[in-house]
Each structure stands twice: as C-alpha cells, then as structure tokens.
Amino acid sequence: MGDGRESTLTETEYSPPSKQDTSETDFPDGGFRAWLIVAGTVASNASTFGFVNAWGVFQTYYEQTLLKDVSPSTIAWIGSVQYSLVFLPGLLTGRLFDLGYFKIPYATASILLVVLTFLVGQCTQYWHFILCQGIAIGLMCGTIFGPAIGIIGHWFKKRRGIALGIAATGSSIGGTIFPIATHKLIPLVGFPWTMRICGFMLMLTLGFANLVLARRLPAKDISGGLLNLRAFRNPAFTVYCVSGFIAFLGLYTVLTYIELSAVKVGVSPDFSFYLVSIANGSSLLGRVVGGIASDVYGPLNVLTPMTLIAAGMTFAWPHARSQTSLIIVAVLYGIVSGTYVSVFPIPIIAMGEVSDIGRRTGMALTIAAVGALAGPPISGAINSATGGFEAMGYYAGSTIVLGVMLLFTTRQLLLRRWRGKI
Template identity: 60%
Template sequence: QYALIFLPGLVTGRMFDIGIFRIPSAVASVILVATSILTGQCTEYWQFLLCQGIALGLACGTLFGPSMGILGHWFKKKRGLALGINACGSSLGGTVIPIATRRLLVEVGFPWTMRILGFIMLFVLAFPNLLLARRLPPKRISGGMFHFAAFKSAPYSVYCISSLIAFLGLYTVLTYIDISASAAGIDEDFSFYLVSIANAASGFGRLSSGIACDKIGGINFMAPMTLVAAALTYAWPFAKTKAGFVVVAIIYGFASGVYVSCFLMPIYEMSDVHDIGRRTGMIMTIGAVGALLGPPISGAINANTGGYTAVGYYAGSMIVVASALMVLTRQLYLKKIWGKF
C-alpha cells in the first residue's frame, strides 16, 4: 500500500497535465469502495493481498496524484498551507478509522465492519469527484510520462534521490512501533493505539508545516524537522515503557508529518505550472521504490538481529542522508547560503 499510493503518479501526473483526471478519479473511487466491501468476504491470504494490498493501493494512488497537481494550479502564495490542510485528511483518517474499526469488529463483526467503511468512503469520495477542477487549461508539453530531460536539472535530480532514500527509512517507525511495544511487554490493547497517536500528532505537524513552509520555504523547514524524525527513529528501539512509546509516537508523528505534507513543495518551485503533474508523478514513482523496500528491509534486519536497535540505526541513518541531500538541493537551486526555498 505504501508504494502503490505513490507509484501511479507517473501515469496520473502526465494524464493530469494533458487534461485527463476526472474519469480515472471516478474509476479509482469505485474501486476503493468495492475493495473495502469485498475485503469483508475474503477468506484467504491472496484475496486480502489483492483487495487491500494491490487494488486499494492503486486506487489511492490514482486519487492522490491529481490532487497534488490541482493544488499546484490553484495555490502559490499559500501553497504550503494548502498542502498541509490536504495532508491532514490522511492524518485524520489514520487516527479515526483504526479506532472505529476496532470498535466495529466487536459490535458487528468483520464483514459488516468492512461494508460500513466502504459506505463511509462512498460518502466522502463523492465530494472530490464533484468539486475538484483544474484552474488552467492543458498545454502541450514535449516528452512522455517519464521525462528524462528533467534530470538535467541537478537540484531536481538530487531531490528525487533524497525522496527515494527518505522513504527507505521514514515508514519504519509507523510500521513497527505497535509491534515493538508489544515485544517490550506493553499491553496490546494499549500498543494498538500508538499508530493512531502518531497519526494524530502527524496532523499537527502537517498543518503547522504548511504555515511554516510558506514563511521560510519548504526545504528550510523540512530538513531540520526530518533530522528530528531521524533522532526519534534512533531513540525508538530504546523505549521500554508506555510513556516512552507515547513520547516517540507524538514527536515522531509530528516531525514525519512535516515531510509527508510538504515534500512535493520544492517540486512546484522547480517546475513549470503546466508540467507539475508529470514532475510530481516522477518523484512520487521514485519515492515509491523506497516506500516499497524500506519496511521489508527493516523487517529483514529485525529478523536477523532479533531486535529493533539495528532497525532504528538503519532507518534513522537513511533519514539523515535524505536530510543532507535536501540541503544540497537547496544549495544547488539557490546557489547561496541564505534564501527562501
């Protein structure tokens, strides 16, 4: 799911630039609702993988890509705030839906829980399908979906690499924090809520980052906050108490939310407005590789070392390298020490 949310951006981004996004968004919305309802009927692993892993991930990615392009069309001065508000939606869902699902499973059982979630999605998805619109008409831009000429720009190339490396480490804590808490002896009824706590804190990070990025620049705020996320990733394996895990979840959620919210903001600055869809799609596809490989690599390290300490060192180091590459991107673009970017 992590990877497939970003992977379709290569196709949907280019389609957005040439004026096609309503039909793919409508089809993806139908698939999203259908997969949720069908998951309630799944009884074998491959069925869950097909519905929740592949179909749902691709549908989410098809919806996510064009929304980034639309924000680039409609907002310039307050673009960071727009991105932050937009990103708060996934934070809200990531906070509320797991808690609601846990309650519904007890009250109505698994099949009806998934149907209820499907009906909620049907209601929520009606609004973007009716209201989202481009501001600018399509413009003919040379090149295909993957425009290799874009990588002649050193800042763009370095920033794409930083995105790949960031996602190799960024999802590790969110993937394993509840499992690691249970392994440390924390009650499972409590550890379950750590992901929701992190997502709630992420919402504050996403919103505040939007305001800050508009004031001082995307990378100027993202790079130091990404280092904070790295520090918490290093510290996470050493949490042994409820309070320790809650502190990690809150601070990490806030800091990582800054990156998730605004990592596309520098692309808007480096791109022509008529090429935003393709440029954002390219970096999302590159980032998808990191999102796909990061958690399994962390899992393999855990399996081979028998603990999460080495996992934290690996994931934290990836985030530190990504932050350093963000700073390099800034210097290549501005060619000076001080400046907003």
C-alpha cells in the same frame, strides 16, 4: 467531451469569469472556491493516504489472527505495496492530469476503492490480501492521491504551502479515525463487516471530493510523453528525487511497527493500537504548521531540519520501553513525519513550469515509491534476523539521515549560499 477530457466549461465553470482564473501567472490564492478545493483534497487524502496510514493496526491484527503462520516481514509486504502504490501511479496520473484528464479517472478509482475495501473483508489467505489490499487498493489510492496535489497547484501559488499543509491534514484525520474504528469494530461486528463499514466511510468522503474537485487551468500537451527526462538536467531536481527514495526506505518503519513493539515490551494491546492513531493525529500539527512555515521560511528550510528530527525519533523508538515513552515518540515522530509528507511536494512544484506540475510530481513520487515499497519489508527482515527492534531503528534512522544530507545538497544547488529562503 467523448474522450473523457474535461471541456473548457468543466475547467472554469466554478470560477468567476476573470483574467485571474485563466492565467497561469495569476492564481486565486483564496476565496470560497479555492478553499473548497482544499476541503475536497482533505477528504481525498483522508480516503487514500489516511486509510493506508492505518496499516500498522492491520499488520498487528494479521500477525495475531488471520495470518499468524506468516512471518512479519512477509505480512509487511502488503502494507509496503500499499504505501508505494500511493505514489507509483503518479507517473501515469500526473501525465493524464497535465493533458486535462481528471474527472473520469478520479471517479472510476473512487468507486473501485470502495468496492475493493468491501472485498478485503472476504479475504482469508495471504495471496488474497496482497492482491486485493496491497496491489488493487494501493493502485486506486495512488490514482486518487496524485492528481489532488496537482489540483492545489492550479489554485494556489503564494499560499501554496499552507494550502498543501491543510490538504495534507486529511491523511492525519484518516490515519487517526480508521485505526480506531477498525480496532473497535472487529470484536463487535467481525472483520468482514468492519471492512464494509470502512467502505461506507470512504463512500462518503470520496463522494464529497468528487463533487467539489475541479481543474482551473487549461490542459497543455507538453512534449515528451509520460516522462520529462529533461527535468533531470536540473541537478537539484535529480538529487531531490534521490533523497525522497532514500528517506522513504526508513520513514514508514516506526508507523508500521510501533504497535507491535509496544506489545513486545508489555504495553497492553488495548492501548498499543492507539499509538498508530496518536502518531497520525499528531502529524496533523506537523502538516499544518509545516505548510505555514514553508510559505514563510521556504519549504527546504523547513523540510531539512524536520526530517533530521524524524531520524532522531526513529533511532530513539526501539529504546522506548514504557507506555509514556512510546507516546512521546509517537507524538514527536507524527509531527515531524507529517511535516515531511506535506512539504515534500512543494519544492517539486517549484522546480519547473506550472503546465508540467503533474508529470514532474509524478516522476518524483514514482521514485519515492520504490523506497516506500522496499523499506518496511527490509525492516521486517532485520527484525526476524535479530529478534529485536534496535537494528530496525538503526537501519531506518540511517536512511533518513542520508536523505537529510541530500536535502541539504538540494538546497545548496538551488540557493548556492548558506543563508536564504528556499
């Protein structure tokens, strides 16, 4: 107990004392406690990925006010660091999760995330924002986000897709509420108090998550330390990790710049900020339906075509020059990108033993994080060099298409035939 690792009591105190709850082959796959875990993960994702998904509003606000003398590409590094660090700590947190460490790291990161959100309201210079909002908040979100995926893997197997899909709606909920709240509150109470209110909102959602989330299976010390390099002997896992890295090079470009592109083509600033919330709100449908469909048809059979549509929307986005067309792009892009984010972890969980879920997922998410880190600034640099959004769309859409090709390769390596559920 003194080393911070959950005891056997903590692992099982909320579960009926039956063989089903202590076996790695039998999963609850439902029931009040299991669905309460999903509800806690919804709150967790709203506080982390949902909060980070609001970055597009901050990008526009900083460009127009607090950091108006800083280039868009440079400002974009704040958001891209956030995005990448949601994934990057997964290498460490995943290993700690497999070893049984969950409650203390999760609670500590939750407290620090609230405090750091308060501190963002006091930032005035670029280096303040990159350090506090980019690095520190990103790390805390990553420390919280990764283990929640592993928690779902402990409680669901046959219905894992729908469970992860519902859990991922938290990102949509947070990504819808935080941009609207931020945009509306700043003129009323100022930027510092807006961030304090966001901090209080996080205090509520993370408090609930800390109360209900718990592991089910006993900890296992699998050999290999932080890395399980043997997992890369599986060509499908290797190709899948590379596909995530390449897809994330372009996946967040639309979400980061759609509000700014709308302003540039004459859409009212009073409406343009809603585009980020529309995209995030629409992703809720993609996350839920994607999760259900992955259980029925197989995650890769769902992931591959939906990601291809995301590429198409990314190509189309720069050519949307009216409020109506931008809304259509935001809705469709939100649905398919939401499917990608919610379904992405499912094949990773299935590519190995359940006792190694945290470490294997952590490695894949860490690789994807590099793409999430580099993508938006590359897009911003292209925008600065060309003075428009068309080249950004071509770049981002092309990287997503390449990611789709690697997803199809992964499917063929696993299935070794053209048709089948995988």
